[in-house]
């Protein structure tokens with residue numbers, strides 16, 4: 001048998017990321033997942049989602065080598081069952097408290113506070129699961145850190161965003177991104193997140209545009225509703241024309257807000273990408289507001305006109321859009337990266353699924 | 361065949377020469393010889409390549425897809441068949457689970473909702489009703505006319521004599537921009553000011569109140585609470601994060617069953633309401649004309665779980681009018697002309713609300 005040989009790869013190898021998903025191949029998968037979801041009351045979704053992820057990972061190449069997604073539908077399903085149990089306990093608590101009488105509202109409030117912490121917890125757990133099921137060249141990613149402390153941090157930052165009327169939001173978004181990336185590991189190497197580098201991307205200008213634009217368009221829509229409600233024969237339930245006007249105004253507001261938030265969305269994505277570092281490699285995301293706008297518009301149209309069926313296609317084209325605009329600057333010595341003993345959580349991100357939070 | 365391998369220990373690439381036999385492949389990886397049985401190899405297609413792994417191990421081998429097809433000629437097909445069979449079993453299992461859940465929620469829970477409602481301790485139902493009332497108070501504030509409210513209270517108390525119920529029937533006129541009446545769990549009956557304005561005779565208003573009181577006596581409200589609890593659980597739990605289509609299926613099925621059950625409940629409350637009036641010597645002739653008048657311009661309010669509405673969402677007013685006409689008996693008017701004026705004036709004092717929420 002001939003000797004195996006380590007391919008001649010310089011100690012410092014430059015990196016090239018490429019997403020080669022063939023979008024047409026997601027049409028059949030979308031149809032299959034959609035039909036099976038209908039047939040099984042959406043219980044199939046965990047397996048459908050797993051196949052979508054596997055395909056997207058397998059068509060993402062770093063230096064001509066495809067990523068590997070090793071998650072299983074059953075893991076997501078078990079995580080979901082656990083989350084369902086917790087949700088039922090929560091619902092029963094809320095119902096039981098209602099039986100205590102009118103003052104019960106005071107007791108329900110803390111429960112909802114706990115729910116916000118739980119959302120943060122779920123986001124972290126989902127990220128951790130995804131990392132642990134991702135490998136490249138046979139070396140696994142994984143995440144350190146605690147989901148509970150992320151949940152508490154999430155709660156605190158949401159309060160901060162609220163009391164500053166949203167003005168702390170860019171700060172909050174970066175702060176929320178930081179632990180997700182700073183705790184990520186590839187084998188025995190750690191990723192880092194540099195807030196200093198992230199701040200080099202200016203986001204407050206686009207944010208101000210979004211904030212003031214949002215307030216102005218909200219005021220416009222609110223005035224429209226007030227004018228409608230002041231009319232003597234106002235009856236939203238009885239008159240289909242009034243109902244249609246209300247929906248149209250809400251839709252218009254949604255689209256308008258989306259449009260003016262595009263520069264901020266693009267800037268924040270660039271900012272977070274710029275903060276990510278790995279072994280001396282720096283990350284740049286080359287996207288602008290216009291390109292993000294086209295991506296969103298296409299996604300919205302695909303989802304609306306397919307009644308949600310084409311979700312896998314939307315996820316694939318979004319992944320292709322982002323990943324092909326990521327530029328990795330710097331070199332890595334791959335031979336020196338070793339597998340870590342960490343194997344990740346046993347169940348999937350059920351909580352995140354229950355809240356509809358997982359990113360993909 | 362040639363391939364690229366990773367040992368599962370480092371991220372280095374090993375160029376390897378793979379030897380193929382009828383039952384296994386082997387290649388040298390570092391110091392070790394890897395021997396993988398075809399039966400334990402998992403295959404992942406990657407365009408014109410395939411990535412092979414041995415179940416449960418970190419090492420990976422990537423080879424050209426056509427090389428692999430030639431190498432595993434006999435064994436590739438059974439692997440694919442096994443995969444398809446496993447998926448079919450999964451889908452059938454999930455389908456059965458989904459059917460069982462639907463059966464439980466749309467047949468089991470509704471069937472159980474009657475007994476469950478009768479088994480619910482009245483004290484529990486009362487405190488639930490108080491919670492609802494506290495919440496509704498903001499949307500539907502009580503009308504300001506105290507004399508009118510007192511007369512309605514007294515009528516509710518009188519109705520209890522003709523009923524078989526542990527609850528205290530508490531009738532109240534409320535401000536709301538719609539013609540409607542509601543029964544809450546635990547005996548509270550809300551009549552909107554617009555409905556009082558719409559009623560032309562004491563008989564008509566008495567018929568509405570007696571109908572709502574019958575809902576309370578038959579514990580229809582509590583049944584609806586149990587059913588909505590079952591539906592809510594399924595919505596939150598099973599289709600929680602699913603695609604929009606699945607949620608729509610459940611919601612649609614839910615509203616169809618709810619419609620069927622509320623139709624039965626309405627018919628029962630119509631008949632029982634008239635019986636209560638007759639037992640107390642009141643006229644039960646008010647229902648039919650009121651339904652007829654409203655059938656023309658039926659206005660619908662927002663549906664809330666745990667609230668029985670006089671005008672339910674089904675456009676069956678004419679049928680209900682005809683049925684109640686057959687059962688109607690003459691009797692004493694429920695309110696004297698003086699009382700009737702007071703009731704009519706009960707909601708005139710407070711400012712009319714211009715928006716609905």
Ligand SMILES: [Zn+2]
Nearest residue numbers: 626629669670
């Ligand atoms: Zn009714």
